[in-house]
Amino acid sequence: MQSDSGQPSIEVFDITIMEPMVTFTDLWITSVCVYAFYKLAKLDKKGKVHQYIRWYFLIMAIATFLGGILGHAFQYAVGLSWKLPGWLISMLAVMAIERASIMHAQPVINDKFGKFLEVANLVELLTFAVITFTTLNFFFIQVHSAYGLGLVVLPLHFLVYWRTRNEGSRIFFLTVIFATLAAFFYTSEIGIHKWFNHLDVAHTVMAISMYFFYRGALKLEILKPEDIKEDKGTFWDALKDGFKGSQKVKGHSDLK
Incomplete structure (x- = not known):
């Protein structure tokens, strides 16, 4: 049985599994998310920011598990509409990491703007969920993720x-920034082989990204007033320091 992605099916104990490697790489993401959730739950950092981050990993684990099983491995048996559970649940995961980012950035953004982002967070989820449900088009999942990660999570964390x-x-x-590679490989359909196609490459990028989000969550501390520096340097200084891993702020040797 040939899938739309071109990856052949396999038979395991007389059970047909479509897109076996795509299924495996989806479950790889699930495994990373379960690991991150378990470790963070055990660490039990306090506050809503960390609570939403834990939910992000748990919800994404559920979404990618359902995506792998219903959306790929047994999609031939359940039908196209059963891709929806994984898709819609993944949107809840993106909402959770958006909400965590908004709450984390509250000390450095305007209160009204923060409230606006919280409302927009809910409105965009409902809007894209309805569109996806009615069209069964994964494109809108991509747009939702691009909005959530690219226009909310990235700028807020860079500002912080x-x-x-x-x-x-x-x-x-x-x-x-690294996770955008997943969208690139998916949309350009660049793969390595039929047994490791563009979906597998995109899923691998996502799995690596999930691990680094976990590493970021370990380092994420609730901001205190004394953490906010008046002499923050220029935008380009911060960007350059961010890529270098420097924690120096011009004029603030205490951060060395």
Whole structure:
């Protein structure tokens, strides 16, 4: 049985499994998310920011598990509409990491803007969920993820890093930049082989990204007033320091 992605099916104990490597790489993401959730739950950092991050990993684990099993391995048996559970649940995961980022950035953004982002967070979820449900088009999942990660998570964590040199935020914004490779490989359909196609490459990038989000969560600390630096340096200084991993702020040797 040939899938749309071109990856052949396999037979295991007379059970047909479509896109076996795509299924495996989806479950790879699931494994990383379960590991991250378990470790962070055990660490039990307090506050809603860390609570939402834990939910992000748990919800994404569920989404990618369902995506792998219903959306790929047994899609021939359940039908196209059964891709929806994984898709829609993944949107909840993106909402969770958006909400965590908004709450984390509250000390460095305007209160009204923060409230606006929280409302927009809910509105965009409902809007894209309805569109996806009615069209069964994965494109809108991509748009939702691009909006959530690219226009909310990345700029907010970069702003936090710029103002505080918070190491967790540095890892978060760099990870979002790296995660854009997944969209690139998916949309350009660049793969290595029929047994490791563009979906497998995109899933691998996502799995690596999940691990680094976990590393960022370990370093993410709730901001205190004394963390916010008036002499924050220029935008380009912060960007350069972010890629270098420097935690220096011009004029603030205490951060060396």
